[in-house]
Amino acid sequence: MSNSTDLYQAARQRVIAKTTYKWVFAALAVIAAIQVVIWYLTTPEGYFWPVWPIIGMLIAALAWGIPLFGRHGGVSEERVQAEVARMRAHQ
Template structure:
C-alpha cells in the first residue's frame, strides 16, 4: 500500500505526463496542417504526399501515448532505483 506522499507523487507524474503528451499531439496536428498547406500550394491536385509523414508521426504519437494513458508509467520504479544506485556508485 502506498503512502499519501507516494500517491501524490504518482498522481503528479501522471498529470505531467498527460500534459506533455497533449502538447505532443498538438504539435503533431500543427505539423500535419503545415504539411497539407505546403502540399496545397506546391502541388494542388497532385499526389497527396503528406499522408506518409502524417501517418508516420501519428503512429509514433499513438505509441508514445500508450504508457501515458494505460495507467502504467513509461519508466518503472525499478529502473529509477537502478539509476540512483549507479549514480551513488559513480560518486
C-alpha cells in the same frame, strides 16, 4: 509520511505526462496541417506526400498515448488523487 508523498509525486508526474502528451499531440496536428498547406500551395494536383509523415506522427502518438492513458484520460486534481489511490492499492 514519505510513502504517501512518494505516491503523490508519482501520480503528479503521471498527470504531467498526460498533459504534455496532449500539447505534443496538438503540435503534431499543427505540423500536419502545415504540411498539407505546403502540399496544396506547391503541387495540389500531385502526389499527396503529407500522408507519410502524418501516418508516422500518428503511429508515434499512439505508441506514446496508449500506455499513458490506458482506459482513462483527463487531468485534474481529482485524477491525481485517483491515481494515488490506485497506486496505493497496488503496493
